[in-house]
Amino acid sequence: MTENGTVRAPAAVPVVEVEDLTVRVRRGSTLLTLVEGLSYQVAPARSLAIVGESGAGKSIGIRAVLGLLDPRRFEVTGTVRLAGVDLATLPKAKRRGLVTSVASLVFQDPTRSLNPTMRVGPQIAEAMLAGSGRPDEAAGEPAVGRAEARRRSVELMRDVGIAAPEERYFAYPHELSGGMRQRIVIAIALACQPKVIFCDEPTSSLDVTTQAAIIDLLDGLRESRSIGTVVVTHDLALAASRAEQVLVMYGGQAVETLPAKGIARTSRMPYTQALIRAVPDVGTPGRPPRPIEGLPPDPRTPPPGCAFAPRCEHVRDDCAEERPALVEVSTGHSVRCWHPVAVTGQETTAANLPAARQPEVTR
Numbered sequence: 001m002t003e004n005g006t007v008r009a010p011a012a013v014p015v016v017e018v019e020d021l022t023v024r025v026r027r028g029s030t031l032l033t034l035v036e037g038l039s040y041q042v043a044p045a046r047s048l049a050i051v052g053e054s055g056a057g058k059s060i061g062i063r064a065v066l067g068l069l070d071p072r073r074f075e076v077t078g079t080v081r082l083a084g085v086d087l088a089t090l091p092k093a094k095r096r097g098l099v100t101s102v103a104s105l106v107f108q109d110p111t112r113s114l115n116p117t118m119r120v121g122p123q124i125a126e127a128m129l130a131g132s133g134r135p136d137e138a139a140g141e142p143a144v145g146r147a148e149a150r151r152r153s154v155e156l157m158r159d160v161g162i163a164a165p166e167e168r169y170f171a172y173p174h175e176l177s178g179g180m181r182q183r184i185v186i187a188i189a190l191a192c193q194p195k196v197i198f199c200d201e202p203t204s205s206l207d208v209t210t211q212a213a214i215i216d217l218l219d220g221l222r223e224s225r226s227i228g229t230v231v232v233t234h235d236l237a238l239a240a241s242r243a244e245q246v247l248v249m250y251g252g253q254a255v256e257t258l259p260a261k262g263i264a265r266t267s268r269m270p271y272t273q274a275l276i277r278a279v280p281d282v283g284t285p286g287r288p289p290r291p292i293e294g295l296p297p298d299p300r301t302p303p304p305g306c307a308f309a310p311r312c313e314h315v316r317d318d319c320a321e322e323r324p325a326l327v328e329v330s331t332g333h334s335v336r337c338w339h340p341v342a343v344t345g346q347e348t349t350a351a352n353l354p355a356a357r358q359p360e361v362t363r
């Protein structure tokens with residue numbers, strides 16, 4: 001209740017909340033850390049892009065959230081809440097059901113997600129008929145029957161921009177273009193009426209025009225169906241132009257998280273700035289992209305201090321000594337860096353950070 005007596009609408013429950021997610025893989029008698037202390041949340045109809053070079057831990061991170069990693073090989077710790085439910089509080093059997101009813105995953109390569117021997121429409125209907133694809137059951141209504149699943153699948157095909165869906169329902173995947181196949185994959189992802197869709201490089205196997213069309217489609221669905229999206233991508237330009245919040249990963253950790261708007265001006269982490277400089281800027285032909293020199297850290301030999309220090313052009317002696325913590329520098333903007341860089345290229349002293357949030361010393 002507010003001071004003038006009006007009732008304030010409750011804040012929407014995030015569709016996904018990840019807290020302190022750490023993933024280790026067993027290698028012989030040792031455990032290698034692939035993702036460490038990852039935290040983020042996404043509200044309904046909001047979008048987060050997770051960006052970073054190959055091997056940063058983006059894909060392993062989302063697979064861990066969705067419980068897709070083999071527990072015999074991977075050790076996953078931390079908290080994952082989907083639509084407000086902490087997965088750890090559910091018995092194993094119910095956990096899978098909740099994940100599949102709340103979250104969907106769209107992979108990079110649609111040909112690998114689709115069954116090549118099955119017509120595309122029935123693949124959507126199958127997803128709907130699977131246990132999680134019975135949205136009416138929760139409301140006490142009967143489960144979807146085959147005829148209804150087929151009718152809804154045709155509707156979904158239309159919703160994802162497939163023309164003449166009644167005919168294409170019977171097409172095999174190889175009879176469709178790459179963009180059409182990815183639309184089918186998105187229709188399958190929608191079949192369970194998810195609250196959040198995770199997309200792992202959803203457009204990198206497609207040509208540029210089709211990429212834009214697929215991203216437009218995902219944006220439209222996010223708004224019209226109030227679905228949260230988490231998009232994993234190498235493409236910082238894509239992330240910055242289409243997501244609301246960007247989380248930059250390096251060496252298995254979040255190194256900067258910030259609003260996407262104006263990221264080129266607002267970023268404070270030298271790694272994010274290096275990623276921005278590596279993007280070809282078609283608007284300024286005189287300024288060629290600058291690839292980041294050197295290689296990301298190997299999880300077998302993690303550096304003792306800041307993981308980016310060996311490649312950072314702003315590195316100082318103390319950077320390689322201890323690992324910096326992720327520190328909030330303004331609302332919605334956190335940086336893991338001992339000497340965050342200001343927009344002008346000048347380094348910010350730790351004294352410029354809020355006193356209670358000085359980078360912690362973690363050994």
Ligand SMILES: Nc1ncnc2c1ncn2[C@@H]1O[C@H](COP(=O)(O)OP(=O)(O)OP(=O)(O)O)[C@@H](O)[C@H]1O
Pocket residue numbers: 025034052053054055056057058059060061234299
């Ligand atoms: N199945 C696996 N078993 C063991 N280690 C793995 C496995 N999959 C990935 N890794 C390791 O985990 C780390 C993170 O990989 P991940 O695929 O999450 O990176 P990424 O940021 O998604 O990169 P890319 O964009 O190339 O997919 C890498 O060091 C990788 O070698």
